[in-house]
Amino acid sequence: MARRRRPAWRGVLARVAWLVLLALLPWWLGLPLLLALAAVVTLLQHRLAVEHVALIRRALRWGLPGVLFALQRALGGDAFAWGAALLGALAGYTLLAGLEAWLDRALRRAPAAAPFAEWPELAMAPIGPPAEIIELQPPTWQVAADGLVDPLGGRVAYRDGAYLFEIGERIDGVGAQAAFSPGGRWFAARMHHDRGVLLWDRQHERQHRLRGWQLGGWYREQPWLLRRDDDMPLALSAVLGEDDVEET
Numbered sequence: 001m002a003r004r005r006r007p008a009w010r011g012v013l014a015r016v017a018w019l020v021l022l023a024l025l026p027w028w029l030g031l032p033l034l035l036a037l038a039a040v041v042t043l044l045q046h047r048l049a050v051e052h053v054a055l056i057r058r059a060l061r062w063g064l065p066g067v068l069f070a071l072q073r074a075l076g077g078d079a080f081a082w083g084a085a086l087l088g089a090l091a092g093y094t095l096l097a098g099l100e101a102w103l104d105r106a107l108r109r110a111p112a113a114a115p116f117a118e119w120p121e122l123a124m125a126p127i128g129p130p131a132e133i134i135e136l137q138p139p140t141w142q143v144a145a146d147g148l149v150d151p152l153g154g155r156v157a158y159r160d161g162a163y164l165f166e167i168g169e170r171i172d173g174v175g176a177q178a179a180f181s182p183g184g185r186w187f188a189a190r191m192h193h194d195r196g197v198l199l200w201d202r203q204h205e206r207q208h209r210l211r212g213w214q215l216g217g218w219y220r221e222q223p224w225l226l227r228r229d230d231d232m233p234l235a236l237s238a239v240l241g242e243d244d245v246e247e248t
Contacts, residue, residue, distance in 0.1 A: 015062045022066030027074055030067040034060060038099060045103060050234065051241030057100060064092045136217025136224055136233060139179040139188060151184030152202070163189065171207070174198050183221045190214075199223055199236070213239060 022030040041048070041056040048056075068085045075081035142148055144158035154166035156178075163171040163178065174189035181188075187200040196211040216226045216233035224233040 015058060018059060019062045019066040022063050023069040023073075025066075025070060027067055027070040030063065030070055034063050034067060037063075041103065042099065049241075050238040053103070054241070057103070060096055060099075064089070064096065068092070134219050134224075136219050137182060138217045139215050141177045141179050141190075144176045144178050144189075148178060148180075151180050163187075169200075171198065171200060173209075179215070181218050181221050181223070185221050186218075186223055188215050188223065197225070208236070208240070210239060 022033070037056050037059055041053055041060075045053060068088050071088060072081040072085035075084055144156070144163065147158065148156040148163075150156050150165065156166075157164045158176055158178075161172065161174070163169075163174070165171075171187075171189065173191070175192050175194075178187065178189040180186065185201070185203050187202060189198045190196075191198060191209070191211070194214075196209065196213055197215050199208045199210065199215075200206070201208075210225060213225045213227060216224045218224070219235075223236050225236065225239050226233045
């Protein structure tokens with residue numbers, strides 16, 4: 001049965017609800033809550049999953065305006081209260097920018113122009129499994145106009161904007177550029193107008209439509225993705241926590 005991940009508007013709605021909640025709470029409750037989240041992401045960054053770190057960072061960015069609104073309301077809502085809230089916004093977002101720069105310190109040390117085959121995983125945390133060097137195998141994109149050879153056997157036809165596999169699988173709504181993983185477990189196709197990529201896990205019969213993402217390469221028969229060419233690639237398990245991912 002097809003299962004669709006939550007659309008992007010639900011993610012925005014959740015963030016707005018978080019902002020409103022902190023605006024309605026007394027500031028002396030909301031501020032310690034934000035400080036606790038900042039302490040968790042600072043001290044336990046290497047223990048947290050990538051999607052959990054991203055969630056906490058969004059909570060801090062969206063929660064700070066709510067706390068500042070609660071502060072100015074507690075001070076009476078006059079010009080002095082708004083001035084104090086604006087000063088708090090300046091100090092708060094300055095500290096938040098410093099925190100995010102510290103969390104992203106590993107990305108700045110990574111070689112910006114290194115090719116995928118030489119990109120090392122920044123996994124030097126003292127807690128957890130030992131670090132390993134990850135070398136991505138770039139995808140081999142093929143034009144599907146004349147059909148493709150399936151690594152698992154047979155051919156794949158491309159007609160009327162759809163890929164037709166000899167096993168009976170049909171994939172619609174993607175462009176004419178496709179690639180297989182080295183062992184053939186994954187099938188990837190670029191969306192129209194290069195708006196994202198579709199990934200089909202042939203072993204588990206699951207499709208992922210990742211809008212705004214591109215395939216960076218393969219590692220151990222698994223896809224790694226990135227938003228832009230100069231971004232650090234992420235494993236699919238980390239990308240699936242985003243709002244713009246559709247799974248069927």
